[in-house]
Amino acid sequence: MEPGYYVVLAAVLFTIGAVGVLIRRNAIVLFMCIELMLNAGNLALVTFSRINGTLDGQIMAFFVMVVAAAEVVIGLAIIMSIFRTRRSASVDDANLLKY
């Protein structure tokens, strides 16, 4: 196996996600881009786990997935409550801490 392919793919996916977070404005699309970045990190973790022949990387990938699920739930709840008060899902509109 050539780990170079996998780590470069992980870097490319991470870059796409990061550019997406920087240029998109809708909070839900932002979440999708964050998921892409987390998945790129997971791919790198699983690759390193296979290179080293240990399972630690794969187990960390599980933990990342679970934390990502929790993060999506909380984030969507926040988006919902911002949407309820501001009538908008754009991150540029949420510029006050208290409404």
Place this chain on the structure above:
Amino acid sequence: MTTADVLMLALGAVAVGAAAAVVTTRQIVRAGLWLVVALGSLAGLYLVLSAELVAWVQVLIYVGAVVVLLLFAVMLTRAPIGVSEDLDRSRWPGLLIGGGAGLGLAALLIDAYQWSTVDLADGAGAEEVGAAIFRSWVLPFEVLSVLLLAALVGAIVISRPDVSARVGR
């Protein structure tokens, strides 16, 4: 080139294309559906890496749960289903910063691995992964379950306006 390499390149191309579509499409629902393609091909890549349990958990949690949640949020925020034009900020600063970060990351990783070849050990099945989780990683696992409970309660408290109103009264 072995079969695994060919599969990896094909799945990687699908993943990159779908991820680029998530970032560039003008329709939010389509972005969610492209995300399914990207995450699914990543699950395929985990299979190529013979990390089977990670692949199935990826399908269950990401494709099954996270994307459905995201699509629910799209519907609940009444986002426009058709083409929406105001999705982007000015793009050059973001492209510059993101592209620079990506290039740096790729250079670092390529320098670390130098296109070397590694002999793979046998892949571990669910049994080995389960044993590792419940032996050496059991404390983080338990902490994670507390985190999930906290996220559950927190999401309910945040998203129900009447709860905080009643407490404030």
